[in-house]
Amino acid sequence: MLWLFVSATLGDWVYTVVLVVSVCFHELGHILAAANCRTSVEEVVLMPFGSVAKLGRWLGTEPKTEAIIALAGPANSLVLCVVGLLLGDGMLGDKLLEVNLLLLAVNLLPILPLDGGRVIRSEVVKRLGLSAGGGSLVRFMDAAAFGLLGAVILLNIYGMASVNAVVLAVFLVYAVAQEKKMMPYLFMSYVGGKQxxxxxxxxxxxxxxxxLPETQVTKALKDMVPGCYHLFQVVHQGGAVATITEEALFAALVTHGSTITFAEAEAKGTEPFASHTPPHQRQATS
Structure with a gap:
């Protein structure tokens, strides 16, 4: 909160008060939406460019819920923009409109962990699945964050961007790097919560x-989508079929590594594999 005190003392105290109120109202939108979706908000960290809410559970595997909670904050900021317009010309109305337009612009940037990034993630994961969608998203976010940092530094050199903008860009580069580290745990979170x-x-x-038996287990992850329980059928020559659950797939990855194939997982006794023989191959018994 030190930056708030310094800003209020040395700068425009009206702007600072409006900023704090606007940020809190923005986060209130997230909190109420999270509560409505049966998700808690553990903490809210205030920063010079806004705030970041830490949810009680990871919503990367719940696209619809993540999008609803992410859009609730900007919706509240939009309400305050309208209030600023209704107040008309004047210190309070102008500041309210200026601050909330800024909050909207920043939070709707398509970079995690901002609201815009969360909405993009929800749509990409819903359309492309956990593995392919997550990988494509991280590459896009990486390019967007570094592109923003380069642009902001250049604008700052020419006096067209503030130090706060540079701090925001650096933070987003760091945040995207953290998201990349967390990607392997997205699948764990998804499978762990399915039971x-x-x-x-x-x-x-x-x-x-x-x-097929020679298919790598990691390749099959690209076909997994949120909201479904997956069963994998391994079709052998001759028509024999083995079925593996999500839990067994996860166990194979953890125990034998990311290069394991379905045939190797069967041979090493990963459970629970259930083998089946097609009806036309079964022998009649008396």
Whole structure:
């Protein structure tokens, strides 16, 4: 909070008060939306360019919920923009409009962990799946963050961008790097919570993915999408079929590494594999 005190003492105290109120109202939108989606907000960190809310659980595997919570903050900022316009010309109205337009512009940048980045992630993961979508997203965010940093530094040199803008860009580069480190745990979070979802709901939409024995387990991740329980069928020559659950797939990755194939996972006894023989190959018994 030191930067708030310094800003209020040495700068424009009206602007500082409006900024704090606007940021808090912005975060209130996230908090109320999270509560409505049965998700808690553990803490809110205030920063010179706004704030970052830390949710009680990772929503990277819940696209719809993540998008709803992410858009709630900008929606509140938009409300304050309208209030600023209604107040008309004057110190309070002008400051309210200026601050909330700035908050909207910053928070809707398509870079994680900002709201715009979360909305983009929710849509990409929903359309492309966990593995392919997550990988494409990280590459895009990386380029966007470094591009923003380069542009802001150049503008700062020519006196067209403040130090706060440079701090924001540096923070976003760091934040994207942290997101890249967390990508392997996205799948763990997804699989780890699936049994709980199944137990709570009693049923989930199923999705069947058919693979060959020589298919690498990691390749199959690209076909996984949020909101479904996946079963993998390994089709052997002659028509024999083995079925593997999400939990067994995860166990194979953890135990044997990312290069393991479905055939190797079967040979090493990964459980629970269930082998089946097609009806036309079964022998009649008396």
């Amino acid at each position: 709980g979802e199944l137990a709570a709901a009693g049923s989930l939409v199923g999705r069947l993915i058919v693979v």
